[in-house]
Amino acid sequence: MHQCTDDSLLDLLGAGNVTVYAGFDPTASSLHLGHLLQICTLRRLQLAKNRPIALAGGGTGLIGDPSFKATERPLLTVEELNHNVLGIRSQLARFLDFTDSAGSSRALLLDNSAWLTTISLTDFLRDVGKHFSVNQMIARDSVKSRLDRADVGLSFTEFSYMLLQAYDFYRLHVDHGCTVQIGGSDQWGNIVGGIELIRKMTSHASFGLTSPLLLRSDGQKFGKSEGGNDRVWLDASLTSPFQLFQFLLNSDDETTPTLLRFFTFLSHEEISELDEKTQNSPQERAAQRALALAVVSLVHGDEAASSALRASEALFSESISELDEATLLEVVADAPSTNVNRDEVGSGLDAVELLVRTKLAASKAEARRFLDQRGVYVNNVRIEPTDAITLDHVLHSRYLILRRGRHQTHLIVLS
RNA sequence: GGGCCGGUGCCCGAGCGGCCAAUGGGAUCUGGCUGUAAACCAGACGGCUUUGCCUACGGGGGUUCAAAUCCCUCCCGGCCCA
Known part of the structure; x- marks a missing residue:
């Protein structure tokens, strides 16, 4: 736990029977490891006999959350968004118990486009907007950097995001008796906005709970994959x-x-x-x-x-070239693979060419660099920059394991 | 609509007519040491048919022997005024 609006909340959740929600905006077609933290929390709370609601942000995704973002983000097209919502809905469905056997703690999967895209602008401004003070909104840490910096701005669209998320919480409170929202620590401002809206519109109390931002020991954000800026996804086709x-x-x-x-x-x-x-x-x-x-x-x-x-x-x-064929295939089952014509190898295949073809190197220049830096391995044995790849390397008469650096493995199948 | 400022490689950011594929930092990558960690050390970091050539400093046009650097114009962003 990072922050909590009220210490009595923990007892409440321990006792069970509380309805809790977490929102997931469809910024991509898959959830990633960062989302899994919220999912695990929902699951934990469900195990403690509370009722979790997973909310897909089909409506809020149309706008984009500016919280702690350095710059204005491009809007997603409606097609992208629909595609993404579909993806994350099916993922969310896997982690919580939606069956009747869960009884009163049966999970709910909702999409906020159901109410956000149907409410009229004037209704929204009169009923919801009236409860928000711009003075307070611009004082929030989550948007402060955008207002203070000389080179970036904050559009009205993104500025309004907080109201939408607050309205979500209000609707879930009224329609489903939801009293707790959880999220990452960057969501604190948005969550508090919802709590205040509920208090002003219904005079009911509600609560917020945030989890800390996960950092690696070197201070980097947790969840970026090996090889750069890509996230670690929950979709097997994106991250095996x-x-x-x-x-x-x-x-x-x-x-x-x-x-x-x-x-x-x-x-x-x-x-x-x-x-x-x-x-x-x-x-x-x-x-x-x-x-x-x-x-x-x-x-x-x-x-x-x-x-x-x-x-x-x-x-x-193990020494990979000693594995039997079945084991070998299992080991590299998840690795990307490429088919290569047997004749090409027979005459000795240029390693530079092969690195590029397998996408282990982005260009020939990069491939040469890897070879010069002695970072290329065939069947786990380092090769020299001048070595060609020959039939002598082939395992079980049709496989080659090509590796770049410590972790990037590629299977080559002769045909 | 008016005035001012800005848009440089993955990001930040220097350069402000030739010595610029472009200083520096971060990120990333490879190697070394380790434990398939972290920290640390070393190197690399646009592309190619690689002693050379090509493409790049928001887009297009121009000036010049020569432009990321000057001029025009368009697009995008910011601040102020209306």
């Missing part, structure tokens, strides 16, 4: 189960305890046992492995998790 597994396995020692607590549903005993192992024998990475296994299970299922674990161990601990 193996990649997700590896990402979590590579968590550093300092953040792993926090991640275990946020993202897994292990018992207190199990977690403190893992903490101890990290203390005493960090090189075993027991906590990281448990974390990776638990999260991949949660997101992609047990089977995907155990095969990711097997692949991970095989790929890094």
Whole structure:
């Protein structure tokens, strides 16, 4: 927990029977690891007999949340948005219990476009806008940087976002008895706006709860994937189960305890046992492995998790060229692959060419750089800048494992 | 509508006629050391048919032997005035 509007809230949630919501704006077609934190919290609260509402932001996504964003963002087209809403709705549906067996804590999946796109402008301004003071709104930290900076502005569209989110909370309160909103720490201002709106319009009390921004021990934002600016997605076609597994396995020692607590549903005993192992024998990475296994299970299922674990161990601990064919294929199942004509290899294939073709290098110049820096491996054996790739490298008469750097693996299949 | 300021590589940001593929920082990548961490150290960081050539400093046009740098114009952003 990062901030909480009222300390009595925790007792309330412990007792159960509270309706809680978290919103997810469809800025992309998939949710990412950052969203998983809110999802886990909802799930945890559901396990404690509260009723979770997952709200897809089909309406708020039309506007765009300016909170703590450095610049105005381009608007998504309606087509993109619909596509994204579809994607994240189906993902949200996987994490909570929507069946009748959950009884009074059965989860709800809603989309705020249902009310945001139908309310009339004048109704909205009279009923909702009247309760907001611009004086207070411009004082919020979440928009302050945009107002203070000399080179960027803040459009009325984005400025209004807070009202929409506040109205969401109000509608969920009135229609579904929702009294708590959770979110990341950047959502504090928006959540408080909703609480005040509910108080002014109904004189009911409601609550907010935010979670801390997850940081790695080096201060970077958590959740950016290996290889740059891409996020770690929950959609298997964007981030494969193996990649997700590896990402979590590579968590550093300092953040792993926090991640275990946020993202897994292990018992207190199990977690403190893992903490101890990290203390005493960090090189075993027991906590990281448990974390990776638990999260991949949660997101992609047990089977995907155990095969990711097997692949991970095989790929890094054994000499890959000694694996039998079936095991080898399983290890690289998630890796991207490319077909190459057998004849090309027969005459000796240029490594530069192959790196570009497999997209392991973005250009020939980059491929040469990797080779010069001695960062290219065939079947886990480093090759020299001048080496050609020949039939001698081929495993099981049709496979080549090409790797760039520590983590980028590619399967080449001869045809 | 008027006045002023600004738009440079992934981001921030210097350059303000030739010595500019463009200083610096961050991010990223590769290697080293490690534990498939972190920290640290070293190097790379537009492309190509690579002692050279091509494409790039918001778009288009112009001046000049020569433009990211000067002029015109358009687009976009900011501030102030109406």
